[in-house]
Amino acid sequence: MTSRTLLLYVQYDGTDFAGWQMQAEHRTVQGELTRAVESMVAHRVVLHGASRTDSGVHARALPVCFDTDRDIPLHGFRRGLNARLADDLAIVDAVEAEPGFRTRSAAVAKTYRYLFQVGEARRPLWTRYAAWVKRDRLDLDAMADAASRYLGDHDFSAFRSSQCDSRTRVRRMYAATITPIEDAPLVAFDITGNAFLRNMVRIMAGTVLDVGRGRLTPDHVSELLRHGDRTQAGPTAPAQGLTLMRVHFEGYPRLGRSAG
Amino acid sequence: MTSRTLLLYVQYDGTDFAGWQMQAEHRTVQGELTRAVESMVAHRVVLHGASRTDSGVHARALPVCFDTDRDIPLHGFRRGLNARLADDLAIVDAVEAEPGFRTRSAAVAKTYRYLFQVGEARRPLWTRYAAWVKRDRLDLDAMADAASRYLGDHDFSAFRSSQCDSRTRVRRMYAATITPIEDAPLVAFDITGNAFLRNMVRIMAGTVLDVGRGRLTPDHVSELLRHGDRTQAGPTAPAQGLTLMRVHFEGYPRLGRSAG
Numbered sequence: 130m131t132s133r134t135l136l137l138y139v140q141y142d143g144t145d146f147a148g149w150q151m152q153a154e155h156r157t158v159q160g161e162l163t164r165a166v167e168s169m170v171a172h173r174v175v176l177h178g179a180s181r182t183d184s185g186v187h188a189r190a191l192p193v194c195f196d197t198d199r200d201i202p203l204h205g206f207r208r209g210l211n212a213r214l215a216d217d218l219a220i221v222d223a224v225e226a227e228p229g230f231r232t233r234s235a236a237v238a239k240t241y242r243y244l245f246q247v248g249e250a251r252r253p254l255w256t257r258y259a260a261w262v263k264r265d266r267l268d269l270d271a272m273a274d275a276a277s278r279y280l281g282d283h284d285f286s287a288f289r290s291s292q293c294d295s296r297t298r299v300r301r302m303y304a305a306t307i308t309p310i311e312d313a314p315l316v317a318f319d320i321t322g323n324a325f326l327r328n329m330v331r332i333m334a335g336t337v338l339d340v341g342r343g344r345l346t347p348d349h350v351s352e353l354l355r356h357g358d359r360t361q362a363g364p365t366a367p368a369q370g371l372t373l374m375r376v377h378f379e380g381y382p383r384l385g386r387s388a389g
Numbered sequence: 390m391t392s393r394t395l396l397l398y399v400q401y402d403g404t405d406f407a408g409w410q411m412q413a414e415h416r417t418v419q420g421e422l423t424r425a426v427e428s429m430v431a432h433r434v435v436l437h438g439a440s441r442t443d444s445g446v447h448a449r450a451l452p453v454c455f456d457t458d459r460d461i462p463l464h465g466f467r468r469g470l471n472a473r474l475a476d477d478l479a480i481v482d483a484v485e486a487e488p489g490f491r492t493r494s495a496a497v498a499k500t501y502r503y504l505f506q507v508g509e510a511r512r513p514l515w516t517r518y519a520a521w522v523k524r525d526r527l528d529l530d531a532m533a534d535a536a537s538r539y540l541g542d543h544d545f546s547a548f549r550s551s552q553c554d555s556r557t558r559v560r561r562m563y564a565a566t567i568t569p570i571e572d573a574p575l576v577a578f579d580i581t582g583n584a585f586l587r588n589m590v591r592i593m594a595g596t597v598l599d600v601g602r603g604r605l606t607p608d609h610v611s612e613l614l615r616h617g618d619r620t621q622a623g624p625t626a627p628a629q630g631l632t633l634m635r636v637h638f639e640g641y642p643r644l645g646r647s648a649g
Binding site: 140142207216218253 | 447509
């Protein structure tokens with residue numbers, strides 16, 4: 130029996146999800162999506178996501194794949210799934226992958242954006258997608274300097290949750306930037322790396338923020354990468370500021386192009 | 390007894406509000422804000438808003454004023470009110486106005502943004518703030534041409550709700566532009582005018598969208614401004630795409646500067 134592997138790009142507002150991974154008691158992205166796919170293909174499926182986002186974290190284009198023998202055309206999947214999914218979850222693109230393609234092993238890098246809203250007063254139009262920093266301003270130059278310290282190969286032991294069970298802690302960062310957005314009091318921390326430890330982006334963001342507030346120096350970030358002491362890094366920034374922007378595949382540049 | 394007039398700039402996510410104006414049975418911006426202000430000043434207040442937004446419409450910086458004799462400093466008002474308000478409503482700035490200042494009579498122009506998300510699939514990250522247009526693309530040049538027809542003095546009879554009871558229908562538009570936003574499939578229709586009839590911006594947006602879809606021509610918009618037939622204009626675009634961006638005051642350029 131010939132089989133297809135479908136690759137979906139999934140966007141969601143993570144506010145009302147208990148993260149990606151299926152859980153019996155909670156509403157999760159994998160759970161909702163599995164139910165929708167199974168109701169279309171009429172057989173059990175296992176959804177393979179490229180990343181497991183935490184509760185409250187958003188995704189602009191999370192690649193998810195599954196195998197099926199069903200002959201439904203791509204646009205039929207996209208429309209049928211979107212009709213079955215709630216407002217806060219949708220398939221933004223669907224493509225055929227090579228049979229047996231797996232997003233997790235094919236992923237060579239991921240890009241995340243962490244968004245801060247900066248000001249004495251919180252901005253309700255950014256409550257869902259940015260963490261509020263109650264200050265007039267941040268030192269953006271110091272933040273950019275701090276972010277650049279993440280570039281390259283480092284042991285990120287200081288930047289992982291105590292629940293992280295990864296044996297290797299060396300990761301490679303390809304890009305790390307600080308960008309003020311428009312005239313609004315928004316600051317984006319964008320980071321691209323080959324892989325990330327548990328809570329790593331949120332701790333990186335919390336540390337860069339502490340530099341922006343003057344609590345830490347950029348040199349302190351370099352120190353953290355040398356000694357690996359989690360207690361000396363910044364706090365884990367709140368989930369709602371984090372969005373998985375894109376997953377990069379080797380040999381699949383076309384697949385990652387349009388989604389998002 | 391000397392009296393102060395305070396001018397607040399209010400931001401809200403309109404999704405869960407039945408608009409600005411106080412109603413006994415529904416959650417409204419004026420209702421929530423009045424309750425918060427009265428709990429601080431300990432006397433009855435009447436809140437004067439510069440605009441009455443419809444149910445579901447957002448505001449980035451709506452000017453609202455009220456009179457009080459209380460000696461509470463400005464930052465105290467801002468902090469105290471924000472502590473009393475829910476996540477979807479906040480005071481982004483508070484300033485002293487001349488005693489007796491009224492936002493509605495002082496307003497000389499208003500700027501609105503209407504946001505479309507364009508694509509075969511809806512984008513959950515924009516569900517709350519943009520209206521989905523289920524198409525691959527829109528003709529942005531034609532939309533910009535159509536928007537420019539609104540500029541100047543016109544009778545906007547074709548662009549008002551049947552429930553509009555305004556006796557004069559001539560309004561003056563100062564700016565009307567179409568802007569694609571970033572690489573995301575978002576298109577903004579920005580309009581600034583001296584005043585607007587009921588549902589006027591949403592009908593203007595729906596008409597510009599019909600031009601972008603090829604259902605109407607830019608010349609048709611000029612026709613609408615001549616004959617004033619509402620049935621020949623586009624549909625009223627959904628509330629969630631609309632945001633009141635700014636209210637402009639004569640002689641109060643400083644007041645409008647930083648808020649938003």
